Amino acid sequence: EIVLTQSPGTLSLSPGERATLSCRASQSVGSYLAWYQQKPGQAPRLLIYDASNRATGIPARFSGSGSGGTDFTLTISSLEPEDFAVYYCQQRDNWPPRLTFGGGTKVEVK
Amino acid sequence: EVQLVESGGGLVQPGGSLRLSCAASGVTFSSYWMSWVRQAPGKGLEWVANIRTDGSEKYYVDSVEGRFTISRDNAKNSLYLQMNSLRDEDTAVYYCVTGPTGYRVDHWGQGTLVTVSS
Numbered sequence: 001e002i003v004l005t006q007s008p009g010t011l012s013l014s015p016g017e018r019a020t021l022s023c024r025a026s027q028s029v030g031s032y033l034a035w036y037q038q039k040p041g042q043a044p045r046l047l048i049y050d051a052s053n054r055a056t057g058i059p060a061r062f063s064g065s066g067s068g069g070t071d072f073t074l075t076i077s078s079l080e081p082e083d084f085a086v087y088y089c090q091q092r093d094n095w096p097p098r099l100t101f102g103g104g105t106k107v108e109v110k
Numbered sequence: 111e112v113q114l115v116e117s118g119g120g121l122v123q124p125g126g127s128l129r130l131s132c133a134a135s136g137v138t139f140s141s142y143w144m145s146w147v148r149q150a151p152g153k154g155l156e157w158v159a160n161i162r163t164d165g166s167e168k169y170y171v172d173s174v175e176g177r178f179t180i181s182r183d184n185a186k187n188s189l190y191l192q193m194n195s196l197r198d199e200d201t202a203v204y205y206c207v208t209g210p211t212g213y214r215v216d217h218w219g220q221g222t223l224v225t226v227s228s
Binding site: 099 | 145155157169171205212213214216221
């Protein structure tokens with residue numbers, strides 16, 4: 001079973017600053033890594049899929065990258081007020097096809 | 111526009127049962143794997159179960175294996191989750207989710223709250 005570890009747990013930043021979120025997999029997931037944003041009281045929203053592809057309608061300030069199939073990064077180049085939220089990474093095992101989520105990183109206003 | 115609308119949540123006593131439903135529209139339902147994902151109050155996301163396009167394969171997280179059953183009716187564009195022997199730790203918002211590849215979740219319902227408490 002692949003475990004996803006996200007860090008830091010909480011990131012305290014100001015609007016306009018750059019946010020760098022990490023997701024580490026316990027074994028290689030190839031490039032099948034997705035990122036989601038969740039705001040209070042709302043369902044999560046897909047931001048990035050296949051490690052680096054922005055989902056439909058996602059602003060260019062969001063970008064994803066990965067290295068070696070185990071280390072992934074979500075970067076928000078310049079935080080907007082609406083970006084303060086919780087972010088989750090996610091992968092799916094090849095077989096059985098179980099989905100796994102990381103524990104989440106909360107981006108809060110400093 | 112894809113819409114996933116869950117229903118059936120509510121308050122149930124420990125050991126009780128509940129059946130969740132999800133009505134899908136705007137998507138070729140019979141072509142998509144479907145899943146349930148839950149979120150306990152103040153906690154992170156947890157995948158619960160998924161089901162193949164034709165219902166022939168079903169997979170569960172270990173903590174619900176043998177207690178929950180996922181099913182679908184492609185003629186009605188509907189997904190279900192039968193939950194038996196409910197425990198306090200099953201308290202969560204349950205989301206109906208899907209995506210074209212099965213490797214990610216493109217579409218989420220609004221969620222339905224299940225509260226297990228005496």
